[in-house]
Amino acid sequence: MQAAPSRVRFALASALLAGVLAVALAACGSSNTSSSATSSIPLKAGESPAGQQLYGKQRGGTLTVYDHEDFEHFDPGEAYDAEDYTITSATQRSLYSYLPNNASKLEPDVAAGQPAIADGGKTVAIQIKPHIYFSPPVNREVDSGDVAYAIERGANPNVANPYFESYFGDIVGADKATGGPISGIETPSRYTIVFHLTKPTAALLVGALSLPLSAPVPPEFAKPLDAHKPTTYGSEYLVATGPYMLKSDSTGKFLGIGYQPGKSATLVRNPRWNPHTDFRPAYLNQIDINIGAESTVIGQKVLQGEDIVQNDTPAQSAVKEAYEHYPQQITFTPGSGTYYASLNTAHGPFANIDLRKAVWAALDRDAIVKVRGGPLTGQPMTHFLYPTVAGYEQAGGAAGPKVDYNEHPEGDPAVAAKYMKLAGYPGGKYTGGSTLQLVGATGEPEDAMAQIVNQTLQSLGFKTHLTLVDKSVMYGKYCTVPAQAIDVCPNVGWVRDFADPQTVLYSTFYGPAIRPEGNSNWSQLNDPQINAAMEKATLVVGEPTRAEAWGKIDETLVAQAAALPEVYANAAQIEGKGIAGVNQLWNTGTWDYDFTSLK
Amino acid sequence: MTTGAADILVADPALGGRYDWSAGGFDAGGPGSAGGALAARSPWRLFWLRLRRDRVALVSLGFIVLLVVVALAAPLVVQLAGVPGPYVQNPNALDAFGSPTGPSLAHPFGVDQLGRDVFARVVYGARTSLEVGVIGTAIATVIGTVIGLLAGFYRGLTDTLLSRLTDVVLCFPVLLVGLGLGAACSVRGCFKGAIQPGVSTIVAIVALFNWTYIMRIVRGQVLSLREREFVEAARSLGASNARIVFREILPNLTAPLIVYASLLIPANILLEAALSFLGVGVRAPAASWGQMLADATPIFNTAWWYMLFPGLALLLTVLAFNLLGDGLQDALNPRMGRSIE
Numbered sequence: 001m002q003a004a005p006s007r008v009r010f011a012l013a014s015a016l017l018a019g020v021l022a023v024a025l026a027a028c029g030s031s032n033t034s035s036s037a038t039s040s041i042p043l044k045a046g047e048s049p050a051g052q053q054l055y056g057k058q059r060g061g062t063l064t065v066y067d068h069e070d071f072e073h074f075d076p077g078e079a080y081d082a083e084d085y086t087i088t089s090a091t092q093r094s095l096y097s098y099l100p101n102n103a104s105k106l107e108p109d110v111a112a113g114q115p116a117i118a119d120g121g122k123t124v125a126i127q128i129k130p131h132i133y134f135s136p137p138v139n140r141e142v143d144s145g146d147v148a149y150a151i152e153r154g155a156n157p158n159v160a161n162p163y164f165e166s167y168f169g170d171i172v173g174a175d176k177a178t179g180g181p182i183s184g185i186e187t188p189s190r191y192t193i194v195f196h197l198t199k200p201t202a203a204l205l206v207g208a209l210s211l212p213l214s215a216p217v218p219p220e221f222a223k224p225l226d227a228h229k230p231t232t233y234g235s236e237y238l239v240a241t242g243p244y245m246l247k248s249d250s251t252g253k254f255l256g257i258g259y260q261p262g263k264s265a266t267l268v269r270n271p272r273w274n275p276h277t278d279f280r281p282a283y284l285n286q287i288d289i290n291i292g293a294e295s296t297v298i299g300q301k302v303l304q305g306e307d308i309v310q311n312d313t314p315a316q317s318a319v320k321e322a323y324e325h326y327p328q329q330i331t332f333t334p335g336s337g338t339y340y341a342s343l344n345t346a347h348g349p350f351a352n353i354d355l356r357k358a359v360w361a362a363l364d365r366d367a368i369v370k371v372r373g374g375p376l377t378g379q380p381m382t383h384f385l386y387p388t389v390a391g392y393e394q395a396g397g398a399a400g401p402k403v404d405y406n407e408h409p410e411g412d413p414a415v416a417a418k419y420m421k422l423a424g425y426p427g428g429k430y431t432g433g434s435t436l437q438l439v440g441a442t443g444e445p446e447d448a449m450a451q452i453v454n455q456t457l458q459s460l461g462f463k464t465h466l467t468l469v470d471k472s473v474m475y476g477k478y479c480t481v482p483a484q485a486i487d488v489c490p491n492v493g494w495v496r497d498f499a500d501p502q503t504v505l506y507s508t509f510y511g512p513a514i515r516p517e518g519n520s521n522w523s524q525l526n527d528p529q530i531n532a533a534m535e536k537a538t539l540v541v542g543e544p545t546r547a548e549a550w551g552k553i554d555e556t557l558v559a560q561a562a563a564l565p566e567v568y569a570n571a572a573q574i575e576g577k578g579i580a581g582v583n584q585l586w587n588t589g590t591w592d593y594d595f596t597s598l599k
Numbered sequence: 600m601t602t603g604a605a606d607i608l609v610a611d612p613a614l615g616g617r618y619d620w621s622a623g624g625f626d627a628g629g630p631g632s633a634g635g636a637l638a639a640r641s642p643w644r645l646f647w648l649r650l651r652r653d654r655v656a657l658v659s660l661g662f663i664v665l666l667v668v669v670a671l672a673a674p675l676v677v678q679l680a681g682v683p684g685p686y687v688q689n690p691n692a693l694d695a696f697g698s699p700t701g702p703s704l705a706h707p708f709g710v711d712q713l714g715r716d717v718f719a720r721v722v723y724g725a726r727t728s729l730e731v732g733v734i735g736t737a738i739a740t741v742i743g744t745v746i747g748l749l750a751g752f753y754r755g756l757t758d759t760l761l762s763r764l765t766d767v768v769l770c771f772p773v774l775l776v777g778l779g780l781g782a783a784c785s786v787r788g789c790f791k792g793a794i795q796p797g798v799s800t801i802v803a804i805v806a807l808f809n810w811t812y813i814m815r816i817v818r819g820q821v822l823s824l825r826e827r828e829f830v831e832a833a834r835s836l837g838a839s840n841a842r843i844v845f846r847e848i849l850p851n852l853t854a855p856l857i858v859y860a861s862l863l864i865p866a867n868i869l870l871e872a873a874l875s876f877l878g879v880g881v882r883a884p885a886a887s888w889g890q891m892l893a894d895a896t897p898i899f900n901t902a903w904w905y906m907l908f909p910g911l912a913l914l915l916t917v918l919a920f921n922l923l924g925d926g927l928q929d930a931l932n933p934r935m936g937r938s939i940e
Contacts (some may be wrong), residue, residue, distance in 0.1 A: 294896075296899070300900075315897055316698060316901075317897075317898055317900055320698055321901075366690065367688065367690035370693050371697050372697060373697045374695050374697045376696070437786060439786055442878055444898070448712050448713050451688070451713055451884055452688060452713070454883070455686070455688055466884075467785045467882070468883060469782075
């Protein structure tokens with residue numbers, strides 16, 4: 001899924017929680033020793049996400065949320081963004097979920113227990129809990145058919161779920177599905193659902209069942225809405241299974257009632273939510289979300305306010321002020337994804353691997369960390385699996401694979417010159433005639449990051465044409481459309497979908513995953529060896545073995561200089577004085593409304 | 600002013616006499632004029648004599664001249680100031696949180712969010728502003744003058760068509776057109792690359808949409824001038840239309856053109872700043888005051904200098920052009936403008 005700060009991938013760490021945190025702290029420590037940019041501030045958080053208190057807190061009250069950016073989708077079949085996930089995690093219950101302070105263990109949610117995997121990993125059977133109900137106007141009890149329909153509609157072109165093919169594509173019949181019944185999904189009883197797979201990829205499927213696509217959807221309510229292109233389920237009407245719902249009228253319509261595009265959203269309690277079937281405490285009575293204010297203004301309001309949080313990334317000035325004056329009101333969550341620059345390996349100068357290595361060597365990753373807010377908010381990236389993801393340590397940890405162009409995060413002109421010569425430019429400068437097209441995102445810090453990449457390219461002799469556009473345009477029109485032949489996208493990034501390293505590397509670097517539109521393999525890497533290794537690693541079972549396999553693929557990607565690494569992100573979140581906020585450690589660090597309470 | 604005016608006898612301004620441009624006569628009513636010596640003075644001499652008595656206009660002119668010199672010699676100015684160039688990124692000039700640091704000996708105007716020297720970028724930003732302001736205004740003035748001359752001189756159907764064209768162009772919201780072009784042509788340009796975002800596109804937008812004001816002024820003047828005796832005289836001598844338009848009428852438009860062009864320049868500088876502020880102006884990393892203001896907005900509470908200095912530069916430049924325009928109006932058309940005395 002697209003780049004952060006916000007595109008979310010559910011994720012899971014490879015290791016146990018303690019190990020995960022140790023990895024993250026080690027990453028910080030390591031970068032401290034290697035980088036002047038990261039030497040002056042120790043990472044300090046008002047509250048470690050790992051130690052968050054989840055239960056026994058005050059009930060009631062209204063939380064006020066400020067979001068600079070608007071939401072894209074509330075439909076659990078379409079949502080694929082960190083902002084949207086804050087809503088789906090409060091309104092929808094998928095088959096499995098993560099507790100917010102645990103980055104590795106799947107908790108049964110709608111599912112009654114752990115899945116039964118059989119047939120050598122080609123069959124998955126899951127029992128679902130009774131007495132889970134849909135919100136008004138549906139009101140009835142959830143059954144296995146609702147889960148089946150929720151997943152089947154992911155293949156409906158009107159829903160166009162962005163990860164259906166990647167994680168549900170191995171279900172028998174999924175390759176031909178267009179929204180109707182899929183032969184590989186059976187519901188032998190009211191509370192049983194069975195998945196039949198074409199390959200032994202059950203572990204990956206189970207992980208993907210933590211994504212919102214597996215949240216039950218009532219067909220009698222949603223089918224007529226799914227007939228529209230695009231579906232109006234989630235854009236006008238929605239029903240909930242979680243503790244909260246968007247404020248709606250008696251028909252389930254929320255548009256204009258509980259959601260004013262670009263202005264506000266209101267979450268109220270779901271009267272049909274059954275707390276006896278759920279691990280969520282749902283302390284708050286209501287969540288009022290204000291959309292669109294300037295981040296700088298939001299930062300001031302939140303730090304000086306009471307029952308208030310900022311949900312999206314706070315402004316750099318707010319991070320600084322919080323750190324210096326309100327340390328108990330800011331949290332940093334390591335393992336919040338990566339930022340990197342894609343280099344077009346299929347077209348133009350960067351089809352030459354040595355040119356890619358030269359740019360890698362020349363880029364000042366410390367400078368990028370600095371303009372993003374310093375070491376509190378990230379560390380220099382050295383490979384593509386990031387701290388807290390399985391395979392990160394196997395691929396070299398904080399230092400990364402040992403290749404000369406990766407050794408100096410501050411940039412190494414001598415090594416860059418070496419690879420320029422190997423690429424056929426003995427003077428150390430690019431002398432080809434073409435002008436590189438760079439498309440980056442407006443706004444800070446993306447703008448500054450793009451300009452650092454741009455200057456790096458110019459320092460190597462490239463003529464460049466940098467265009468900064470809105471992030472949605474950057475992705476939607478340019479960086480995800482290979483036909484645009486953009487040479488460099490300096491502001492892309494990735495967050496895991498769930499706790500498996502495949503969710504970090506597969507969509508982004510697997511050749512056959514390249515699509516004419518909505519492409520996430522931004523570098524358009526299509527290396528037969530890497531493709532084969534990924535196909536093999538997909539079938540590997542067991543966490544340590546998978547971590548090893550995907551770690552090796554990560555090393556190969558570095559050897560190919562598949563993209564230009566920039567930053568491992570630590571998400572910063574700020575809250576008011578009266579909030580006992582809880583962040584989602586397992587994902588992007590955003591607030592979890594199901595566990596957040598007033599003090 | 601009358602055509603072909605050669606030297607005109609006027610009183611020495613120091614003696615207080617005043618020439619009546621519209622009446623073509625000399626008013627020797629000032630103190631000391633009686634018995635004062637008459638001296639030959641061209642209209643331009645008269646203009647200068649009046650202008651130099653307007654201290655505000657002179658200070659403004661001095662500022663603009665300084666600005667032009669600084670813009671032309673920007674690399675030298677930056678070098679002499681001992682600061683890094685406008686594109687030199689220096690993360691070490693940021694604090695531990697990545698925030699820009701303020702004015703210091705090394706960076707008299709502080710640095711921006713990439714550690715670039717704000718002084719150097721303000722100096723280079725002057726180039727952008729003047730390029731758009733002066734070149735855009737010059738092109739708009741030429742277009743407006745030609746269309747205004749044609750409409751006013753030929754009248755009838757020509758006037759109707761050209762005036763309606765002007766009305767149509769006036770209806771275009773320039774800022775929105777700029778935003779649209781900027782968005783649509785942002786990556787590879789439009790019309791096979793003919794329109795590319797950047798200074799040239801802003802100049803084109805300024806020229807294409809701001810000639811209308813000049814056209815209307817010129818047309819009105821020409822409608823009046825074409826009925827004057829000197830035009831009749833030229834026509835009776837067999838002068839061609841082209842000669843009448845360009846040799847008889849056009850010289851009489853010089854004063855209003857100078858005045859309105861001088862007032863259009865600051866408007867166009869502001870337009871460039873607005874477009875750059877909105878992200879469709881100059882292309883990064885080129886320096887523009889408007890773009891700097893946009894970049895400074897979200898970090899104003901921690902980096903006030905980043906907004907202050909480009910803001911001041913923009914304010915003073917626009918103010919100087921406006922004050923100079925007023926001064927020119929007074930000096931070229933004393934009966935229309937403020938009294939200098």
